[in-house]
Amino acid sequence: MASADSETRPQEAIPQAVKIIIAGGFGAGKTTLVASVSEITPLSTEEVMTEASYGVDDIGGVEHKTTTTVALDFGRITINHDIVLYLFGTPGQNRFWFMWDELAEGALGAVVLADTRRLDTCFHAVDFFERRGVPFVVAVNRFEGSTVYREEEVREALDVSAEVPIVLADARERESCKEVLVELVTHVIRGRDPVMSG
């Protein structure tokens, strides 16, 4: 059987895709960030499943069936004829860890949007990327009326190492989002090749 990649006759080259994950707590601005830089209106893809689960207080182990839909928002940036960048927002509910696994696989890196009104909502994202060894930057998304915290306070609260860039951002501003992404990719390159960093 011919493999799908076999070139029996000239075929057009298929671009390679890279992906960046936009993570953060509920309402932190993930979709807004994706929309600010994407060349397409952000799309949403769905995974629907029925999972067998057991009630928390259900010692008898009676099985419940729950149907759940996980939605992933994403946008696209065509880098050149051979590279296309996809930006994926993480699913709102934290329990969909399998989706995070899928997202992390082969990801270039991640942006953790930290909402200073409720910074603890991004702890799990930081934990996850550290564990998976996915390079990330923290973008502090400032909402009106939220307290201003110093970078060190944010760093201490998130307990991230000194190499992890922490930047201020406004997910509604395209330039600001570009800066965040530039910061991330620069960080990834630096981590790749420490000698080259300035």
Next chain:
Amino acid sequence: MNTSDERYGARTSGPGDGPAGRSPGHQPPPWYRGRGHPTSEGPSAGVALGDAPAGPLVRPYTMTRGRTRPSTGPRLDLVTIVVTARDLKERDREPEQEAIVRLCHRPISVAEISARLDIPLTVVRVLLGDLLADGDVRTRATMTQLPEKKVLQAVLDGIRRL
């Protein structure tokens, strides 16, 4: 180029000093309790990676004839790029497969196929598995490792150009 420190510096006063407008006896941020705290959600809270998908998953879709994953073929990631074969043969296909073949005349990712045709990812993967096996579409395998340096540099330049 500004460092993140400078950007922060513009908005806060010196170390030890609370930023202007803040009460003098500035308390530690209310949310400070450190990650890894038992109340922190996520893998550290005892949810092992990969736990969730291992459960019995039943998708109510008939167009895949009950299958939940492609029988054979390459792994189909969210961003695996799919393109319709140039030498596409005339044959009977399911309407959803026909729609995919039409959509993929220009290279497009698995996630985008799912979103544009409004077909759940799992189903798209199964349908693509069949199309691949029949030679109707081609894919480019996605990286499971970090991209090469020159790819990273191209991405960086591309973002700067936006």
